[in-house]
Amino acid sequence: MSSWERGIISNYDLKKPRVKIGYVIMCLFIVLLGVTMLYPFLNTLFSSLKTKQEMFTFPVPFFPKEWIWHNYVEAWDTMNLLPYMRNTIIIFVGNMVFSIFFMGLAAYSLSHLKVPYRKWFILFFLSTLLIPTNSYLIPNFLNLQSLGLLNSYWAFWLPAGANAFNLLLLKTFFDGIHKELFEAARVDGASEIRCYLQLAIPLSLPIIATLVILGFSATWNEWYWPSLVITSKEKYPLATVIYRYVIAGGVGGTQIPWNVRFALLASAMLPPVVFFLFMQKYIMRGLNVSGIKG
Structure with missing residues (x-):
């Protein structure tokens, strides 16, 4: 028996349509949870590298156009x-x-x-x-x-x-x-x-x-x-x-x-x-x- 089949869901069970659909839904929820947890951190990190003008543009860009590392020098x-x-x-x-x-x-x-x-x-x-x-x-x-x-x-x-x-x-x-x-x-x-x-x-x-x-x-x-x-x-x-x-x-x-x-x-x-x-x-x-x- 392979290590994959020792898991909660075996390879045989994954061939069943209901199990496969449930497994995909669970994976999507895990990905969604990971995104919601990483978004505040990444948003803070990218916002710290933006210019003052980018902070007040609408809609606010998620990624900075220019990476302003001098913001950290000014912050400290x-x-x-x-x-x-x-x-x-x-x-x-x-x-x-x-x-x-x-x-x-x-x-x-x-x-x-x-x-x-x-x-x-x-x-x-x-x-x-x-x-x-x-x-x-x-x-x-x-x-x-x-x-x-x-x-x-x-x-x-x-x-x-x-x-x-x-x-x-x-x-x-x-x-x-x-x-x-x-x-x-x-x-x-x-x-x-x-x-x-x-x-x-x-x-x-x-x-x-x-x-x-x-x-x-x-x-x-x-x-x-x-x-x-x-x-x-x-x-x-x-x-x-x-x-x-x-x-x-x-x-x-x-x-x-x-x-x-x-x-x-x-x-x-x-x-x-x-x-x-x-x-x-x-x-x-x-x-x-x-x-x-x-």
């Missing part, structure tokens, strides 16, 4: 994005440290330790996923304000250490690790912290890579929460600066030309695209392995 002269990219990376790294350490320890405890009322704890964390995110923005803001943590990166790191989704995702993965490994380590005198750091973490690299990808996407695209808790522009992450000064307004009271705006938007889009192209193989691998039971 208008606004240097590197400090805000650095702020985003600092927030992302802190979020991952808190998520993997604190959420990982909690997930390890619920999975491999005898925690009293463990099922009720799991049900409690699962129920929090049903609460709309916007409903606890104000309570989180008031808590951080009372702690004096506004206008600091702790306003991002502390909430990241209480992410129920990451907790349940890690717990599901830890459930698939054989308990005999930890029992053997305990017999040799290893503490629970050592079991977590030297056994659970190395065996959980696929799901950790998935959390890193999801965390990077969330941090890079988040603009609303930073605009609430950060008051100084120097500490803004990239998405907040893009929204406030590129999309909603200008820099220094001056309006940015539209082709330069698109150049700034394209500059902000390229790093996550490169990151996802490099890390895409870990996404489905981590999610699939997290569903395996021991």
Whole structure:
């Protein structure tokens, strides 16, 4: 049997008219979905290379007549994005440290330790996923304000250490690790912290890579929460600066030309695209392995 026939639809089934029509329709939907996802990115990229006159012609051409690469030089002269990219990376790294350490320890405890009322704890964390995110923005803001943590990166790191989704995702993965490994380590005198750091973490690299990808996407695209808790522009992450000064307004009271705006938007889009192209193989691998039971 060939590798083609091992698929969901075999070569024999494809000879049937109904199956062939259904297969063509599914392929068309996949192509349509791909086009709708690629169009905004390509439109932003091509618009960043147009002249000012092309931006206001009707109908607006999809491809630029001349590729004006100087728009990127003018964009970075208008606004240097590197400090805000650095702020985003600092927030992302802190979020991952808190998520993997604190959420990982909690997930390890619920999975491999005898925690009293463990099922009720799991049900409690699962129920929090049903609460709309916007409903606890104000309570989180008031808590951080009372702690004096506004206008600091702790306003991002502390909430990241209480992410129920990451907790349940890690717990599901830890459930698939054989308990005999930890029992053997305990017999040799290893503490629970050592079991977590030297056994659970190395065996959980696929799901950790998935959390890193999801965390990077969330941090890079988040603009609303930073605009609430950060008051100084120097500490803004990239998405907040893009929204406030590129999309909603200008820099220094001056309006940015539209082709330069698109150049700034394209500059902000390229790093996550490169990151996802490099890390895409870990996404489905981590999610699939997290569903395996021991």
